[in-house]
Amino acid sequence: MRYLSMSLLLGFNLFLTAAAFAQNKTNLHHAENSSPAVNARIELPNGWSLTPAGESVPLSSDLPLNMALSPDGNYVAVTNNGNGKQNIDLINLKEKKRVQEVPVGTAWLGLTFGKKYPYLYASGGNNNIIVRYILDKNRLINKDTLTLGLPWPKDKISPTGLTLDEKNKRLYVVTKENNALYACDLQTMKPIRMISLSAEAYTCVLNPVLPELYISAWGGRKIWVYNTHLDKLVDSVTVEDHPNDMAISCNGKWLYVANANSNTVSVVNSSSKKVVETVNAALYPDAPIGSTTNSVALSADDKTLYIANADNNCLAVFDVSKPGHSSSKGFIPTGWYPTCVRVWGKHLLVTNGKGMSSMPNPNGSDPLGGKYNTLYKKSDTTRSKPFQYIGSMFHGTLSVIPVPTESMLNKYARQVYLNTPYTKEKELVASGEPGNPIPTKQGDVSPIKYVFYVLKENRTYDQVLGDMPEGNGDSSRCIFGRHVTPNAHALSEEYVLLDNFYVDAEVSADGHNWSMAGYATDFVEKNWPSNYSGRGGTYDFDGSRAVANPTKGFIWNYCQRAGISFRNYGEFMDNGYPTISVLKDTTHYCKNYPGWNLDIQDIYREQVFEHDFDSLVQAKAVPHFNTVYLPNDHTSGMSKGSHTPLAHVADNDLALGRLVEHISHSPIWKEAAIFVLEDDAQDGPDHVDAHRSVAYVxxxxxxxxxxxxxxxxxxxxxxxxxxxxxxxxxxxYDAAATPMWGCFQPTADNAGYQARPAYIDINARNIVWNQSAIQSAQFDFSKADAIPDLPLNEVIWKSVKGESSMMPAPRRSAFVRLTLDKDDD
Structure with a gap:
């Protein structure tokens, strides 16, 4: 099998030109969520940039996952599957204009037009239906519905991809909850056969010549082969991790499979059922995960393959005229998180899952009235106030890109490299300074031998440290100031105040992945919105479902492979047991340390930690890496009988202070470092951006x-x-990130820390029965963020400021620098 790297063949001149581009920037001040000017660069909150090619058509909602071209080629339908409105947009391609927005309720991925008849089939997500529309005079009209089962949670089916066999009047549908293939009769619009699969399925495609259907095993690293004449599975082909979208050549001989967790595309010979070539779509050879290769499309002549790299914000382009001997042609810049690519004549169509940029949030949780324009949780469907929620505000876009000439493709490739902060050099040698205790290279010696990584839940910078005049804070938004969090303030004063720290995640579903793996897989990114918006699905994150995990695991797995001792206190725990295998050895977790349970105070967790830590110190067996979960700053809102938000946060603060005090007075302190962050900021008030959060080193x-x-x-x-x-x-992402060496110095000050006592009653409980208490009673606190964050933040605000007070709207900064590059032509 041949393994081809995209980047090796592009040429060193791309890097030289990209470097030259970097010297010619003109700063602008603002960017809207629309198509930027040619060569305008939009810098994202994560440090990556966009220079999207072509024209942009705004979509009506967030996270478009798939599109389907009408038989006449005049229209494209796009399914929006995010936290906001889930619907189908109909785009007139000649006018590049959205002509219809079709409400769906629930939708996920599956979308296909018939070739003979203008019927559109769309997956109804966790409602477990397939909806059939007819395209008539510029409109999609609901014709009928095929039912696979009762809606979630009665039946856990969740249809994903689908494909049509019009000749035999069949519709094939695959699923990701009961892991099955459904063969359906198009005349009766009923399923006639269900075949069980051994893993979650993403989509399916028919061979145009052979009686075969190919199914991508999203959770199984394989492609199943289903014989449509025999009506049974007959074979499988092993590919790489997270196979998802597929494309097949017109002659039926070559199947191209995108592997999201591997940065690759597998090229499969349909006759031999073997992978003849693996194409590496990343920008650099041997790059870590993070390209998220999640869609493929072939040109009409089958000679060019287009690959959507969601987390690299680009298309990779390959010459596949000789499968098995493919060659790279370049890259094309797209919008943010491209989820689907298709070919339309002499144009490429790309759906950008997060649109074109981060942007301001002028209509945050406004308490003045109106109605929400997007769904939250089922526990929150009665609310009637306007807002812009981080999980649904980034409306997708459709890019319409002329197929580039060779010279244009070279220019596009240079732009893509310039947009990307990750380089192989950064991976191998990080920024730093001589003598600093933070090394610049893996394996270099550091005087720090013991690392403690503390995870907390969901606070912004202004909520906690906004009252510190030394930092960029807004005291009007500070509800957990010095009187509630004396230790957070003392640690920031005695050590270092970080006022420009941002979480990479939106919510806890991806937040714990980002915090423990530096990445959230395509399964996480594409599934948490359904769960968070009350459209069904379980909380499949934090290690609880294998398909959601990165290929090489989490930071504990990396420690294990490197022979570095580690121990876990509460993170990735469910009912007292670890959710992932690397932690299940009792030497790797403290069985007495509680995981998520807001009824247990953090000061108790800290006492359990102290007892366990002291025994390890005495045995001279303190692990070199330790994760500690202190979740109670999440709070239980105003739930009657629960601790008040102030008590929860003060308890959390006292626990952190005591933990630092205890470690700093131990024998290992002179070789230790403690890192503290929130897994996400969950849309709390912050005058800079709702991603900005507290962090302590x-x-x-x-x-x-x-x-x-x-x-x-x-x-x-x-x-x-x-x-x-x-x-x-x-x-x-972590390879490209700036290490925090600027917080450190070569010389040590071994003085210990003295924890500050709590200034308020950490045992106080909610006793008032008001509107906030009624609302809190509807929230589900059984999981981290199983409740809507904006309403919870408003409840927390009112608990501190008074029931009649008004919480400031969450602010979503433009957070971009638009730059214009000089044309190199």
Whole structure:
């Protein structure tokens, strides 16, 4: 089997030109969520940039996952599957205009037009239906519905991809909850056969020549082969991790399979059922995960393959005129998180899952009235106030890109490299300074031997540290100030204040993945919106479902492979047991330490930690990497009988202070560092951006009493710990991130920390029965963020400021720098 790297063949001139481009930038001040000017660069909150090619058609909602061209080629239907409105947009391609928005309720991925008749078939997500529309005079009209089962949670089916066999009047549908293939009769619109599969399925395609249907095993690293004459599975082909979208040549001989977790496309010979070639679509050879190769399309002559790299914000282009001997042609820049690519004549169509940029949020949780324009959780369907929620505000776009000439493709490729902060050089050698305790290379020695990584839940910078005049804070939004969080303030004053730190995640579903792997897989990114918007599906994250996990695992897996000792306190735990195998050895987790349970105080968790830690100190067996979960700053809102939000946060703060005090007075302190962050910021009030969050770094090697304004992120903190521990980056994101070496100095100050006492009653409980209490009673606190964050934040605000107070709208900064590159022609 041949393995082809995209980047090796592009040529060193791309890097030289990209470097030259970087010297010619003109700063602008603002960017709207629309198509930018030619060569305009939009910098995203994660440090990556966009220079989207072609024209942009705004879509009506977020996370478009798939599209289907009408038989006459005049229209394209796009299915929007995000946290907001789930619907189908009908686009007039000649006018490049959205002409219809079809409400669906629930939708997920599956979408196809018939070739003989203008019927559109669309997956109804967890409603477990397939809806058939007819295209008539510029409109999609609901014709009828095929039912696979009762809606979630009665039946857990969840149809995903589908395909038509019009000749035999069959519709084939695959699913990701009961893991099955359904063969359906198009005349009766009923399923006639169900075949069980051994893993979650993503989509299916028919061979145009052979009586074969190919099914991508999203959770199984294989392609199943189903014989449509025999009506049974007859074979399978092993591919790479997270196979999803597929394309097949017109002669039926070549099947191209995108592998999202591997940055690759498998080229399969349909006759021999063997992979003849694996195409690496990443920008650099041997890059870590992070390209998220998730869609493929062939040109009409089958000679060119287009590959959508969701997390690289680009298309990779290959010459596949000789399968098995393919060659790279270049890259094309797209919008943010491209999820689907299709060919329309002499144009490429690309759906961008997150649109064109991060942007301001002027209509956040406004308490003045109106109605929500997007769904939250089922527990929150009665609310009637306007807002812009981070999970649904980034409306997708459709890019219409003329198929580029060779010279244009070269220019596009240079832009893509310039947009990408990840390089192989950064992966191998990080930024830093001589003598700093944070190494610049994996394996270099650090005086820090023991790392403690503390995860908390869901607070923004202004909510906690907005009252500190030394930082960029807004005290009007500070509801958990010094009187509630004396230790957070003291740690920021005695060590380093970080006022420009941003979480990479939107919510806890992807937040714990980002915090523990520096990446969220396509399964996580594409599934959490359904769960969070109350459209069915279980909470399949935090290690609880294998298909959601990165190929090489989480930071504990990297420690295990490197021979670095580690121990876990509460993270990735469910009912007292670890959710992932790497933690299940009792030497790797503290069985007495509680996981998520807001009825248990964090000061109790800290006491359990102290007892366990002391026994390890006495045995001289303290692990070099330790994860500690302190979740109670999440709060239980105003739920009657639960601890008040102030008590929860004060308890969390006291636990953190005591933990730092205990470690800092231990024998290992002189070789230790403590890193603290929130898994996500969950849309709380912050005058800069709702991704901005609190973070703390504590060590004898910290520059004491300093303020650091450097832009850091979750990935930055991970990269710093990896360098200390001698671990490689886990993804392209932490490899590209700036390590936090600017917080450290070569000389140590071994003075210990003295925890501040709580100034308020940490045992206080909610006793008032008001509107906030009634609302809180409807929330589900059984899982992290199993409730809508904006309403919870408003409840928390009112609990502190008064029931009649008005919470400031969450702010979503443009967070971009638009730059114009000089034309190199």
């Amino acid at each position: 504590i060590s004898p090697y910290i520059k004491r009493h300093s303020v650091n304004h450097t832009m850091y992120s979750t990935a930055s903190m991970l990269r710093t710990m990896e360098l200390v521990l001698g671990l490689p980056p886990m993804s392209q």
